[in-house]
Amino acid sequence: MNTLDIRGLRLRLPNTARPVLDGIDLTVARKETVALVGESGSGKTLTSRSVLRLLPPGAATEGSILVDGQDTLAMPPAELRRLRTHTAAMIFQDPRAAINPLRRIGDFLTESLRLNAGTPAAEATARAARMLESVGLSHTVLGQYPGRLSGGMLQRVMIAAALMGDPALVLADEPTTALDVTTQAEVVGLLDDLREQFGTGLLFVTHDLGLAAAISDRVYVMYAGRIAETGPAESLFRRPHHPYTTALLSSTPRLDAPRGRLTAIDGQPPSLQQKLTGCPFAPRCRFTTAVCTERAPALHPIADPSRQVACHHSDQLEKMTADA
Incomplete structure (x- = not known):
């Protein structure tokens, strides 16, 4: 299927x-x-x-x-x-528009599991830390605000968020x-x-x-x-x-294409x-x-x-x- x-x-x-x-x-x-x-x-x-x-x-x-x-x-x-x-989960085009700048990364990652699935906060936070590590970020990112992270790091956070529910x-x-x-x-x-x-x-x-x-x-x-x-x-x-x-x-555009207008x-x-x-x-x-x-x-x-x-x-x- x-x-x-x-x-x-x-x-x-x-x-x-x-x-x-x-x-x-x-x-x-x-x-x-x-x-x-x-x-x-x-x-x-x-x-x-x-x-x-x-x-x-x-x-x-x-x-x-x-x-x-x-x-x-x-x-x-x-x-x-x-x-x-x-x-199913979605990774949006602009991570800065998708993440609330006034809330910590940990709140953003765990909210759906806590509110929609009833997962205990400690368990949701532990999973968020594992997901961050799987995308190459430290668990310390959980306590940071989005404004402290680069665009690439925020997109990794978005990918981690998409994987939180094991979709x-x-x-x-x-x-x-x-x-x-x-x-x-x-x-x-x-x-x-x-x-x-x-x-x-x-x-x-x-x-x-x-x-x-x-x-x-x-x-x-x-x-x-x-x-x-x-x-x-x-x-x-x-x-x-x-x-x-x-x-x-x-x-x-291609590097091996002839010079001139596309x-x-x-x-x-x-x-x-x-x-x-x-x-x-x-x-x-x-x-x-x-x-x-x-x-x-x-x-x-x-x-x-x-x-x-x-x-x-x-x-x-x-x-x-x-x-x-």
């Missing part, structure tokens, strides 16, 4: 012309790292937050989200709190964005080690394709609230079959006030034909059964990459 199984997820917000998330299917197995990548506004963060039902006011959902076999969209509040404490699933929402390159590499390595050590499934949300390639087993590429392409990280980045994935890779993706992602009748990437795609503007492509398998792509002309890209 997968630790996360999202099926047919649709999410609508008030005063929008189309769903923010439109038929998302996504799975994460135990001990597996799955990357969710795409431009800002593609729906990555809302997908991850939907798992724990951390949704904006007025959000309406369809479909199912099974975490360890439990549908979080159908849970009563008390059961959802227990799931957030023990089964089956960790959702990491761009956890390295606010960090320098060196600290970023340390945090990515730490997440990978902890995934093996604790046996968790990891959904890693990022716009950094290089980072996704380095950390993930499988990748989902999102565009305009839909999955454009998915498959094993190594084969997807080596031979993409969706024009959007190809464009993203072409616009990624390749840019023309145009802008569609607005939420814009209804979509065909492929959402069609206005920006060089392969666009009449069928692309008339009918939305379904996610379908290609020659490699582990790969799926939502493109009417994926066979052209498959041939181009095979000939390259």
Whole structure:
């Protein structure tokens, strides 16, 4: 059984012309790292937050989200709190915004176990000390305030907090964005080690394709609230079959690339006030034909059964990459 199984997820917000998330299917197995990548506004963060039902006011959902076999969209509040404490946890993008600056680190780490799970304070504090040591921090951090710690240390605290309830699933929402390159590499390595050590499934949300390639087993590429392409990280980045994935890779800086301007993706992602009748990437795609503007492509398998792509002309890209 997968630790996360999202099926047919649709999410609508008030005063929008189309769903923010439109038929998302996504799975994460135990001990597996799955990357969710795409431009800002593609729906990555809302997908991850939907798992724990951390949704904006007025959000309406369809479909199912099974975490360890439990549908979080159908849970009563008390059961959802227990799931957030023990089964699934989230690492937010900005640790300084997620941790109360007026409370000590020890209070932040132990609060959920003490209040939601009824764990005695001494037992919760002992576990917090062990979790801090597992992420490379001293137990003395428990008595400090967030303002005394660097950004990298605070992100390690956030990871320790996510592991406090021994979760089956960790959702990491761009956890390295606010960090320098060196600290970023340390945090990515730490997440990978902890995934093996604790046996968790990891959904890693990022716009950094290089980072996704380095950390993930499988990748989902999102565009305009839909999955454009998915498959094993190594084969997807080596031979993409969706024009959007190809464009993203072409616009990624590389040390071995020729000097000059980076390749840019023309145009802008569609607005939420814009209804979509065909492929959402069609206005920006060089392969666009009449069928692309008339009918939305379904996610379908290609020659490699582990790969799926939502493109009417994926066979052209498959041939181009095979000939390259």
